[in-house]
Amino acid sequence: MAHIVAQPCFGCRYTDCVVVCPVECFYEGEQMLYIHPEECIDCEACVPECPVEAIFHEDNLPEEWAEFKQRNAEMAPKCPRITEKKEPLCGS
Numbered sequence: 384m385a386h387i388v389a390q391p392c393f394g395c396r397y398t399d400c401v402v403v404c405p406v407e408c409f410y411e412g413e414q415m416l417y418i419h420p421e422e423c424i425d426c427e428a429c430v431p432e433c434p435v436e437a438i439f440h441e442d443n444l445p446e447e448w449a450e451f452k453q454r455n456a457e458m459a460p461k462c463p464r465i466t467e468k469k470e471p472l473c474g475s
């Protein structure tokens with residue numbers, strides 16, 4: 384089980400989420416962030432931090448974004464780890 388970053392994160396990346404993760408399992412893609420499913424401990428700390436509600440437990444992932452489970456699992460291992468907040472892509 385793990386948490387998943389879904390569509391609302393795309394093109395945005397506020398990165399409020401990364402600073403609260405106790406296991407530093409967020410990874411930075413070109414357009415959005417990904418959570419490594421083998422590292423996430425389902426602590427839920429990141430969920431309320433995301434201003435656009437992009438993070439879901441995989442059991443609660445909306446059907447329309449089901450593909451993001453696979454995408455997080457594929458992309459997280461290929462992207463650099465991110466642990467500090469950055470400027471959002473869409474402006475503040």
Ligand code: SF4
Binds near residue numbers: 391433
């Ligand atoms: S806070 Fe939400 S929108 Fe921003 S990078 Fe994290 S998951 Fe993506």
Ligand code: SF4
Binds near residue numbers: 386403405423429
């Ligand atoms: S649920 Fe916890 S461990 Fe998983 S990504 Fe969010 S903050 Fe990190």
